Amino acid sequence: MKKETLKVAGLALEVFEDGRGEPLLFVHSGGGFQPNEPYVALLAKSRRLVAPSHPGFGHSELPDWLDTPDDIAYIYLELMDRLGLQKVDLVGSSLGGWIAAEMASKAPERFRKLVLVAPVGVKTGPVDKLDIPDIYAVPQERVSQWLFRDPAKHTVDTARLSDDELTVMVRNRETVAMLVWEPWMHNPKLKHRLHRATMPTLFLRGESDGLVSADYLERYARLMPHARIETIANAAHAVQVEQPEAFAAKVLGFLDG
């Protein structure tokens, strides 16, 4: 997989690219972009896959003025200009789904189709209940259960990571906290902008997702004119990691259909 550093909006952005075909812009989740995950190759088989590391993730720079997914959405619109991508299919996962939703609401004409995988980003539930549970108020084991149907398969042994890998992991976590802390996991403006995103949209959710509930996703999808929801079995929040084949099949089936 090709990796290069591009200067976009004044900051150095790490951008991965692989495959040939119609461009697919992939906007990663809070865990950062992991090029070796099996779903990546599956998507790149029939598509030109472009996957930047968000500012503050991987080796992408974090400018001191940036603190919201909304900011990142503007940077990615500029990245598309920079790469000459006039119109793409857009896939965003979790935190990346939030960024993708922001992008789609700002420049709907730049996106042919949109896939939001267990996205966060809107607040639609009651005032006295978090739409997304607080991942910083419970033990890590609990968070892992929300993320994975089978957490034991996905434990990271930090002792086996290089200094660089450890730094990336720690930095990714910090940037997630910065982006989601307040308001918790959402931009209050986004739900009033999403009606602009008129492209065909698919919401995907793992059936055991402990972070993004089925109700939440239904309310989210209702904010968009042409959205539908599909569920992937035997997966929790990290759908593409736990069920790469089913995930790739759903995404490509929708985009190519």
Add this chain to the structure above:
Amino acid sequence: MQAWHFTETAYPFLPPADTYESVRVNLPNRIYDPDKGAALYDRYLREWQIAEEEGVEIMMNEHHQTVTCVDPAAPLMMAAVARVTSKARILILGNPVANRHQPVRVAEEMAMIDILSHGRLEAGFVRGVPYELLPANSNPVRMNERHWEALDLIVKTWTHHDGPFSHEGRFFHYRAINIWPRPMQQPHPPVWVSTTSASGAQNVGAHGFVQATFLTGYEGTRSVYESYRRGWRAAGRGENVPIDRLAYAALVYVGETESRAYEGADKLLWYLNANKVPRHYATPPGYAGTAATVAALKAAGATTQGDHANFGRNMKVETAMERGILFCGTPGQVHQQIRKFYKHVGGFGHLLIMGQAGFLEHDDTVHGIRMFAREVYPRLKEEYPGTRISGEFEETRAEAEARGVAAAGRGTPLG
């Protein structure tokens, strides 16, 4: 040397430790009995008055959603203390300005207290412990940047007297800052900052503020002070750092006998031993900074597993004394311990005495305050006037070896 009596105004009446996850953040406040709480406030206020009567200064702090310190609005407590005392300096250490979203309001509160106390305010600012972030709903990332922007703005707010000025910074925005009242002390009340990081202490030194550090022991304290002194000198404040720029907070209990002192000290250790906090509240991402977190992960490895990293170790009096976080014994013993610590860290001018905690009852607290004030404090004042120079190391090799440190010649950093 100036000494300060400090109590965290704890509410110690906890149910058995295995019935709750944490003493901070999520312990239901139904456990708090308002009548007992009111009696505790009465008592702690009385102890601050007694400290004043004994010639000791007064210190308080602020925490949120915790039994360890039931003073979530320390400026309110300060206002009360300002009116029931008349001579002592009153130190807040401090205002958690990275978690308070209105720095100008903090400047106003401090100015009011300075007037209410007729110019006795010492205004401290702290970054705050990690468990404060959730109660404050305050972002753990870029706290340091918020802290310094707020602090600089507060000092400007105190010292600007010609009508409104504006501030359009990275984190705070105001169009017309013009506080009433302004502080009594000119140009502004003394500023204290507590920090434990090298870069933080260097910055405090560059500003010339008073640097405080809590329970950092022999080596930690020395390295914080070294950073402060570097920052002070690099900012062109001169070669000599007076000791009154440096403060150390320790548990202190002086008894008329050694056994009474140890009994009192054992109760003070409640601060450390009751602090049951789960890892997820103690380590929010971003609080410690990337490099420090990576280093901690590498150093700790598999041993960091477990929900309550620092709970259940039951710190003992002897261990706490060895580490330099507790001074305890007869007056002569405590005097020697403080001297030894003073020499090791290169000198400090303020001893912040955590002289009450947990189940240390009123009479024992007062005994400790009086024994210190009457038997130890006069010697410290005489030996260490605030104008003495910090950073002159006098510890001999024999002294260092006696303490178990490998090598320490005069002026040799101990790393």
